[in-house]
Amino acid sequence: MDFYAGLDVSVEATNVCVVEGDGKVVREVKLETDPDAIELFLAEWGNHLKRVGLEAFSYSAWLFTVLSEKGLPVTCIETRHAKAALNVMLNKTDRNDAKGIAQMMRTGWFRAVHVKSEGAQTLRALLVGRKAMLSKVLDMENMILGLLRPFGLKIGGMSVGRFEARVREIMAGKKDLEAIVTPLPDARSAMRLQLAKLHRLALAAARSDTAVRRMMTVPGVGALVALTFRATVDDPARFKRSTNVGAHFGLTPRRYQSGQTDRIGGISKCGDELTRAMLYEAAIAILTRIPKNFKRRLWGLRLARKKGLKRAATAVARALAVVLHKIWTSGTTFRLGAGGKRGRVAAAV
Template structure:
């Protein structure tokens, strides 16, 4: 007889339910959320039991790797589909949720969730720590700006993290009472900033040692954080049947509602990894805002500032089309030169900085 085991996971305990192929409940209980306890309970029912399932959650990685090490086949279910199914039950309890998960496994109406590798989770933990420390630094800087504004001390709109301490400390050096109140905040911010630098250097070192991240950083707008975030989010590229499904996985494709004669496409679903979406937005902006030229022989390639204003008028007349891009041009991949030396090949476009093109021309390289 075939058995289906559903586990409803909470922080301290789990509810387990085992049903047979007819849907009859064979055994159920509530035990501690420890792998050893769960394995002993399952083996006590039937040593031949080899398959368990639960919905994706905070303990999915811990339970998946622990149960797989014990010889079980682990099925991690997509939480949204499980929630929609369990909503049909009148009473929501941990016991009923475990029964519902077991019935979902029996019917086969579920989507399986990929569990990322432990290395990817370690990378994500490093990125999360870096982001949290930087956020606290910014919070303290904003707090200091607000406290100083009461006394008429207005800092520059943009002050670097490294020079913030020196610029702020000298503004109230003569006020003993104000120094007593603000110096501890500055000292705490300095400690946090030094910790942030250590984590940032660790991220950069990890990126430089990874050939794939180095290749990703050749794309304009992609830095160490974005490259590591994207790689850790993808984890295993083989799990995607096509490169087009990657965009849908990260929630970059529009939703669609179709019923009868109604067919309404919506905005992007944004259902993917939040870190990958936030990290990819600046890179996508840099790609969309690049100055496009037809060829390197165009006169506009030789001069960053165009001679004509086109249809622009008013405050926009005579300005560079994209002054914030640092002089990046889009160059056809068919040209030899800087594009090919970067290891980029194939059809499409590549972004090459103007100063690199000018340097190659001075050295006599044909581009």
């Protein structure tokens, strides 16, 4: 007889439910969130255990990897599908969630998600850490500006490197204010130093990755955009067609069709928010700052005149995701066509 298991994982404890092929609950237990304890409990069913499901969340990649290495048939399921299935239960408890996931494993009513490799997770951590540090640096600079304005002190436009010196210059002679504000530029300088270190690590990662360097041949795509796309996709073979990548990042419109009703709404915004934002920023750069004309840019400019810049940038971002995936899978680079009027990916686009 075949058996199926569901894991409802939290930081401290994991609820486990095992069901038979006909849906009957065989065993339920609450364990410590430890792969060895979970493996020991599930070992009783051996090869008869066909699928073990857990919902995607922050611990999923670690637990999935360890349990897979132990030989368990683990599947990480899509969060929205799990939520839709579990919402039919009257009472929301961890025990019931584990039971619901086990039943999803039995019926096959789930969508498996890709669990990123350790390398992709490390790269992702670098990019998220860099972005967080940049945000804190900007917050600190804005706070310093806000503290100085009530005293009529204005820094004015200047380079990043001159910021601290300018703050000290305009505060000269105001001893009480200096005592309050001086620690803040010092803290800002320390944060800028750490931000520079993270940025150098990102640039080094881009230089060492052949696929990323090829993606950077696309106008408007820099190291950070290419690295973010690389870390999020992880394995380009996940997508049978490059045209599916835009939908994966939530850049395609929602649609509701029922009977005589057929509505097309805004983009779905599902998938990775950071990658979607980076692709959008690259699209804005293509439409507003890239001097060279090529196929995608000219198409985006025509669309901008009809639909506006935001909608055009969204469409270009979706097309850009397709181009980057094709570059990655085909091993080619982006090049401008004759006269610089049409951009293509080695004749593949």
